[in-house]
Amino acid sequence: MEKKEKHKGCQCDCGFTRRGFLSSMGAGAVALAASGKIVTPAAAAGVKAPMDSLSIQLMINGRSQRLLVEPRWSLLYVLREHLGLTGVKIGCERGECGACTVLINDIPRYGCLTLAVEAEGSKITTLEGLMQGEDLGPVQQAFVEKDAFQCGYCTPGQIMAVEGLLRAKPRPSVAEIQREVSGNLCRCGAYVNIFKAADRAAELKRS
Amino acid sequence: MMPNFSYIRPESLQEAITHLGSADARLHAGGTDLLPCLRDQVFDAKKVVSINGINDLRSIQETEDGSLRIGALTTITEVAENPLIRERYAALAQAAAEVASPQLRHQGTIGGNLCQKPRCWYYRGEFHCLRKGGKIxxxxxxxxxxxxxxxxxxxxxxxxxxxxxxxAAFAAKINIVGPKGKRTVEAAVFHVEPSKDVTRETVLEPAEIVTEILLPRPLQGLRSSYRKVRARQAWDFALAGVALVLQFQGNKVTKGRVVLCGAAPVPWRSYEVEKVVIGSALDDATISRAAAAAVKNAKPLEKNDYKIPLFQGMLEEELQKIKNG
Structure with missing residues (x-):
């Protein structure tokens, strides 16, 4: 107990929280990307305009962001590697596992199969966007309450799939829940509790 | 990371066709099949031409003569949930609801679903197979x-x-535009059998684009259903499947089509089943004969002969269901 408090105190003293670390990482990555563009081989190889970085506007977790992206960059890559939104997980990168699920205009989609340029002008919601300040959002809270994970790797994707379902349908049946999270694999097999969590999340959102 | 490509999102079909005319250009609709193919280097793209800026291709409309026009960019989810499709073309709505996973249905398009590349693991893997221009x-x-x-x-x-x-079972038509103008193809002959050309999946010529699907107005007494059997309950392709579109007069089938899924390199019209059921009352004896006829000419490979009892049993169950309305 004492040790834990001391540790907590230490974090406060240096003003260095995990969240702060991640967002500074994000900023760093953006800076790197911007400087990286100058040395990108695309221009050197004499490639025409479409190959160059394109400027796109995205509304990410309620914040409008202008980004320079290469045509081949997936939304997953941009969110994770350039914005530090590591709630978006890399799984199969072929649309089979659901770890990279994000909401695009409130609809769950795979970040790995969406080119960032194709998302231009869209409203993107990632796990980070479900936080209510420092508190967990209702779906996140429900996953904790119902112990809906073991290793936790698929959890952000599962939560986003449930979030998307509840935005479209606030009172889903068990069959609807099972169907709507069927695009998200859980290798630990926490499915039963994931279904319970989705049901609990619907309750929490209504209350 | 995918290999590099240039990207263009034209706002007109004409522009898109022009861009698709350049070497190694690939069309992007939903992107759910294109991106994995590029990532796995099944084929290359120097230029990706996204047709998502062409909003005319994104709608479901009833036409004056009562047929239905589905824009090629309509998502699979929209097809599955459209009230008119669910009411009049139940088999299509049911099939759309069974496609892949929710996320893929939200993104994938009906045009793309028709034009997707084969899922054979050799084709998708590092094998220079016959379909990719190889020798075996x-x-x-x-x-x-x-x-x-x-x-x-x-x-x-x-x-x-x-x-x-x-x-194919609803006798839908597919509208196509390309460098030589517009043309319309029957959905039933849109896909190309390997005996005709092993290197292509559809009748599309270079730079041609599927723009719309037209479904004829159904007559009274039309019943339809889609059944898909897979190895698990979610997110998988069909081991066996069937679309039934049958016109009933009382308990008698007057006309219709039966098209199998998971059976052949193209959606496979089962003339054998049609021959047994059309003109007959759909009773138990007819159903048994039809299901047996479905697999009579099957030529299984070394490891897929389980598909024969699977198709037969599935046909029997589905014909029983459609008989009972």
Whole structure:
């Protein structure tokens, strides 16, 4: 107990929280990307305009962001590697596992199969966007309450799939829940509790 | 990371066709099949032409004569949930609801579902197979448990689309535009059998684009259904499937089409089943004969003969269901 408090105190003293670390990482990555563009081989190889970085506007977790992206960059890559939104997980990168699920205009989609340029002008919601300040959002809270994970790797994707379902349908049946999270694999097999969590999340959102 | 490509999102079909005319240009609709193919280097793209800026291709409309026009960019979810499609073309709505996973249905388009590339693991893997311009089909003497039992010649894929069989069964038409103008093709002949050309899946010529699907107005007494059997309950392709579109007069079938899925390199019209059921009352004896006829001419490979009892049993169940309305 004492040790834990001391540790907590230490974090406060240096003003260095995990969240702060991640967002500074994000900023760093953006800076790197911007400087990286100058040395990108695309221009050197004499490639025409479409190959160059394109400027796109995205509304990410309620914040409008202008980004320079290469045509081949997936939304997953941009969110994770350039914005530090590591709630978006890399799984199969072929649309089979659901770890990279994000909401695009409130609809769950795979970040790995969406080119960032194709998302231009869209409203993107990632796990980070479900936080209510420092508190967990209702779906996140429900996953904790119902112990809906073991290793936790698929959890952000599962939560986003449930979030998307509840935005479209606030009172889903068990069959609807099972169907709507069927695009998200859980290798630990926490499915039963994931279904319970989705049901609990619907309750929490209504209350 | 995918190999590099240039990207363009034109706002008109004409512009898109022009861009698709350049070497190694690939069309992007939903992107759910294109991106994995590029990532796995099944084929290359120097230029990706996104047609998502062409909003005319994104609608479901009833026309004056009562037929239905579905824009090629309509998502699979929209097809599955559209009230008119659910009411009049139940088999199509059911098939769309069975496609892949929710996320893929939200993104994938009906046009793309028809034009997707084969899912054979040799084709998708690092095998220079016959379909990719190589010399042999690796599936024929290899791991062929998910391959075809009809129509294999040279190549033994099954066509992966869930929506193509009901579209063929409803006698839908597909509108296409390209460098030479517009043309219309019957959905039933949109896909190309390997015996005709092993290197192509559809009748599309270079730079041609599927723009719309037209479904004829159904007559009174039309019943339809789609059944998909897969190895697990979610997110998988069909081991066996069938689209039934039958016109009933009382308990008698007057006309209709039966199209199999997971059976052949193209959506496979079962003339054998049609011959048994059309003109007959759909009673138990007819159903048994029809189900047996479905697999009579099947030519299974070494590891997929389980598909024969599977198709037979599935046909029997589905015909019983449709009989009871």
């Amino acid at each position: 089909c690796y599936a024929k003497g290899g791991e062929n448990q998910f391959h075809c039992i009809f129509g294999g010649k040279g190549c033994y894929i099954v066509h992966p689309s869930d929506t193509a069989p009901p579209l």
